Amino acid sequence: MKEQIKEFIDYIENQKNYSKNTIKSYKEDLFQFYKFLKDEKIDDFGKVEYESLIKFIGKLKSQNYKEKTIARKVASLKSFYKFLSLRKYINKNPCLLLTSPKVPERLPNFLTYDEISKLLNISGKDNWQFLRDKAILELLYSTGIRVGEIANLKIDDINFVDEVIKVKGKGKKERIVPFGKYALNCLIEYIEKRPNKNEKYLFLNKYGKRLTERSIERIVKKYSLISGINKRVTPHTLRHTFATHLLEKGADLRTVQELLGHERITTTQIYTHLTVEKLKEIYDKYHPRNK
Numbered sequence: 001m002k003e004q005i006k007e008f009i010d011y012i013e014n015q016k017n018y019s020k021n022t023i024k025s026y027k028e029d030l031f032q033f034y035k036f037l038k039d040e041k042i043d044d045f046g047k048v049e050y051e052s053l054i055k056f057i058g059k060l061k062s063q064n065y066k067e068k069t070i071a072r073k074v075a076s077l078k079s080f081y082k083f084l085s086l087r088k089y090i091n092k093n094p095c096l097l098l099t100s101p102k103v104p105e106r107l108p109n110f111l112t113y114d115e116i117s118k119l120l121n122i123s124g125k126d127n128w129q130f131l132r133d134k135a136i137l138e139l140l141y142s143t144g145i146r147v148g149e150i151a152n153l154k155i156d157d158i159n160f161v162d163e164v165i166k167v168k169g170k171g172k173k174e175r176i177v178p179f180g181k182y183a184l185n186c187l188i189e190y191i192e193k194r195p196n197k198n199e200k201y202l203f204l205n206k207y208g209k210r211l212t213e214r215s216i217e218r219i220v221k222k223y224s225l226i227s228g229i230n231k232r233v234t235p236h237t238l239r240h241t242f243a244t245h246l247l248e249k250g251a252d253l254r255t256v257q258e259l260l261g262h263e264r265i266t267t268t269q270i271y272t273h274l275t276v277e278k279l280k281e282i283y284d285k286y287h288p289r290n291k
Helices: 001-016 018-041 050-062 066-085 113-120 128-143 149-152 180-195 211-225 236-248 253-260 270-286
Strands: 166-168 174-178
Touching: 001 066, 018 050, 018 066, 050 066, 066 128, 066 166, 113 128, 113 236, 128 149, 128 166, 128 180, 128 211, 128 236, 149 236, 174 253, 211 236, 236 253, 236 270
Parallel strands: none
Antiparallel strands: 166 174
């Protein structure tokens, strides 16, 4: 059974080009299911019945897993069993009737124009680390790229003339994203003073090596606190802010989808809820017949 899980992980990594985080989640979910089957004295994925799947989900609920986490684990099982079926490892697929729990829609957290202005107008020491941090903040807001994407940016990915970057996103798919003059100036200042000029990665730590995703998250948190923003701010908050502000200023959904690297437009549509709320707020405030 373990071999079949490993074969599936190899398949999604090398043939489907899934992201590292997705692969890690699938692996955790499937080995958790494998342990559950062992406890149930089931020694073959082909012997699993629909009732066993329901029992597994029930156990997750009893352990207080969130609906979103359970939905992801169900998706992992469905993908895995589809793979087993295609490879003829099983005769019937017990996941065909399995449905994911309904996940309550949660609107993304984003910064107001005043808050993003506070964050980007921070001042600090005139050293390469501060210039790096400022460039990271500007680039995250200017492009809306993911924390994993900015951590893996290389110098060669930046076109300083056309003011665009080449981003390798989920599933190793590449896209071109423009960035603004503020981000350009911050990048140039940082690159001129950064250590280890031979390192191919753009953002470096104090040892002259690639900055990790976790370090970038700490940088964003540090400056949001310094700026006095009274909400939790992460690199993903800046991604949400980028998308929301574009839509509020009139950008079309397809363009924002392309810039964010979303495979499905339905993923991008969640931001329209935010802009509709903004429109309603303006209407309520200014329309003479709404007094």
